[in-house]
Amino acid sequence: MEGLKWRLLALLPLLASVILFYMKTPPQKPSHSECSLLDHNDFWISSKRIVTPKGVISGAVEVKGGNIVSVMEEDWQENVGTGQVIDYGEAVVMPGLIDVHAHLDDPGRTEWEGFPSGTRAAAAGGLTTLVDMPLNSFPSTVSEETFELKIKAAAKRIYVDVGFWGGLVPENAFNASALEGLLKAGVLGLKSFMCPSGINDFPMTNAGHIKEGLSILAKYRRPLLVHAEIQQELEDIADDPRSYSTYLKTRPASWEEAAIRELLTITNGTRAGGPAEGAHLHIVHLSDARSSLDLIKEAKSSGDSITVETCPHYLAFSAEEIQDGDTRFKCAPPIRDAANREKLWEAMMDGHIDMLSSDHSPTVPELKLFTDGNFLKAWGGISSLQFVLPVTWSYGRKYGMTLEQLASWWSEKPAKLAGLDLKGAIAIGNHADIVVWEPEVEFDLNDSHPTYVKHPSISAYMGSRLSGKVLATFVRGNLVYKEGKHALAACGVPILAR
Ligand SMILES: *[C@@H]1O[C@H](CO)[C@@H](O)[C@H](O)[C@H]1NC(C)=O
Ligand SMILES: *[C@@H]1O[C@H](CO)[C@@H](O)[C@H](O)[C@H]1NC(C)=O
Ligand SMILES: *[C@@H]1O[C@H](CO)[C@@H](O)[C@H](O)[C@H]1NC(C)=O
Ligand SMILES: [Zn+2]
Numbered sequence: 001m002e003g004l005k006w007r008l009l010a011l012l013p014l015l016a017s018v019i020l021f022y023m024k025t026p027p028q029k030p031s032h033s034e035c036s037l038l039d040h041n042d043f044w045i046s047s048k049r050i051v052t053p054k055g056v057i058s059g060a061v062e063v064k065g066g067n068i069v070s071v072m073e074e075d076w077q078e079n080v081g082t083g084q085v086i087d088y089g090e091a092v093v094m095p096g097l098i099d100v101h102a103h104l105d106d107p108g109r110t111e112w113e114g115f116p117s118g119t120r121a122a123a124a125g126g127l128t129t130l131v132d133m134p135l136n137s138f139p140s141t142v143s144e145e146t147f148e149l150k151i152k153a154a155a156k157r158i159y160v161d162v163g164f165w166g167g168l169v170p171e172n173a174f175n176a177s178a179l180e181g182l183l184k185a186g187v188l189g190l191k192s193f194m195c196p197s198g199i200n201d202f203p204m205t206n207a208g209h210i211k212e213g214l215s216i217l218a219k220y221r222r223p224l225l226v227h228a229e230i231q232q233e234l235e236d237i238a239d240d241p242r243s244y245s246t247y248l249k250t251r252p253a254s255w256e257e258a259a260i261r262e263l264l265t266i267t268n269g270t271r272a273g274g275p276a277e278g279a280h281l282h283i284v285h286l287s288d289a290r291s292s293l294d295l296i297k298e299a300k301s302s303g304d305s306i307t308v309e310t311c312p313h314y315l316a317f318s319a320e321e322i323q324d325g326d327t328r329f330k331c332a333p334p335i336r337d338a339a340n341r342e343k344l345w346e347a348m349m350d351g352h353i354d355m356l357s358s359d360h361s362p363t364v365p366e367l368k369l370f371t372d373g374n375f376l377k378a379w380g381g382i383s384s385l386q387f388v389l390p391v392t393w394s395y396g397r398k399y400g401m402t403l404e405q406l407a408s409w410w411s412e413k414p415a416k417l418a419g420l421d422l423k424g425a426i427a428i429g430n431h432a433d434i435v436v437w438e439p440e441v442e443f444d445l446n447d448s449h450p451t452y453v454k455h456p457s458i459s460a461y462m463g464s465r466l467s468g469k470v471l472a473t474f475v476r477g478n479l480v481y482k483e484g485k486h487a488l489a490a491c492g493v494p495i496l497a498r
Pocket of ligand 1: 175177178179181
């Protein structure tokens with residue numbers, strides 16, 4: 001009897017949710033007040049430090065109907081009339097960050113991240129657009145059908161704008177109608193791996209697949225993003241799996257070099273007059289700043305259509321500093337030695353590395369195997385999304401990085417790669433995608449700091465002291481985040497290529 005009573009009680013929440021479900025009115029488009037923390041659509045943002053393509057100016061940006069309609073210097077006050085002005089004083093007003101490499105794991109692995117938590121973290125970090133990777137969700141996005149599942153999963157669940165890469169895999173590489181179906185459905189480009197991806201339904205491609213993929217992409221003028229590592233013979237590694245140096249030995253820089261060498265035998269086709277003219281190859285998360293980077297520089301100077309990104313974790317950390325068993329730092333390709341990190345910064349400052357991305361690739365804490373600390377078995381992937389702006393700034397200041405460079409690496413170049421013509425700069429006619437932040441304000445990223453990713457504890461940045469506090473984030477003129485508060489509704493837009 002007692003048992004039955006408890007069982008009935010346990011059913012109550014279910015009953016309540018069924019009743020609520022039937023009482024709910026049909027879903028409606030969120031109202032403006034749900035999409036934005038501001039109650040007006042048309043307003044001005046003023047500041048002494050606005051980062052524009054023409055440099056940092058003191059002035060104001062006029063926002064109307066989600067777009068930037070004017071950008072003015074000194075005399076802006078005369079033009080405001082009765083318009084609403086939000087004055088940010090000395091805070092930096094910059095184009096919102098665009099992350100072309102995020103794994104949001106939705107649908108199918110939402111216990112790892114998911115669209116709602118990932119895009120709320122993005123908004124809090126000043127990122128206004130993410131491009132979601134085709135793997136780590138389930139199923140992988142490798143066909144028109146699986147892409148439809150992505151779009152459905154994103155609907156009304158994203159707080160910033162989200163575009164999508166499709167997967168180039170052996171199954172579709174030689175099937176032009178399959179690839180074209182995926183491209184016509186709206187993926188912004190394709191992504192493939194030259195080594196095992198760690199995800200069973202996302203197998204690796206060889207040079208033949210990549211060449212085919214590029215020839216289709218040339219027609220659509222969209223990029224192919226490649227994870228450039230090729231497995232090479234290794235000597236037996238019998239060292240302690242809790243030591244980071246053991247892991248580092250399992251993925252030497254020669255893997256990156258071998259992959260890039262092979263890619264360059266194909267990318268020569270993208271030169272003017274070549275068979276794949278119009279296609280573009282983008283190397284994701286470069287870690288090796290030595291031979292691999294030299295090869296890329298050479299290809300660029302020969303006229304190949306090729307770009308390269310690296311990630312904040314390769315610029316912030318070095319192999320020497322990673323403690324035994326601290327698998328938060330495991331990623332592929334691996335974080336290399338401190339001298340390599342210096343060379344990566346040099347390449348950033350010289351413009352040889354084109355842009356940055358997060359490669360936010362979280363999982364559940366259990367798969368990081370913190371108790372064993374086994375670097376060879378733990379999930380590889382660094383959780384970083386919300387912190388990439390302060391991290392880039394905190395570590396880059398030492399090298400003399402400017403606000404203009406920051407905006408180029410995180411907004412302008414990523415927008416260009418993903419074909420987002422109306423994003424990536426504070427310029428007339430663009431979407432009003434804007435971050436307002438205070439570079440000089442420091443904070444401790446510890447358990448007291450508000451974090452919005454699903455599993456903050458796995459982030460390699462927890463425990464850091466960082467510089468750069470995000471005050472406000474606007475997406476298409478909606479104030480989606482302001483000092484610890486998010487807009488009520490998820491009004492980000494899924495971006496489909498035309
Ligand atoms: C190519 O892909 C289409 C669907 O996109 C499929 O119907 C067809 O069977 C595939 N062809 C081959 C040879 O696998
Ligand atoms: C590209 O390089 C490959 C390998 O070196 C060569 O066989 C091919 O002819 C080159 N293609 C073009 C268009 O230069
Ligand atoms: C986090 O850091 C702040 C100082 O920035 C400190 O006041 C707070 O006690 C710290 N919280 C924890 C949980 O360590
Ligand atoms: Zn990735």
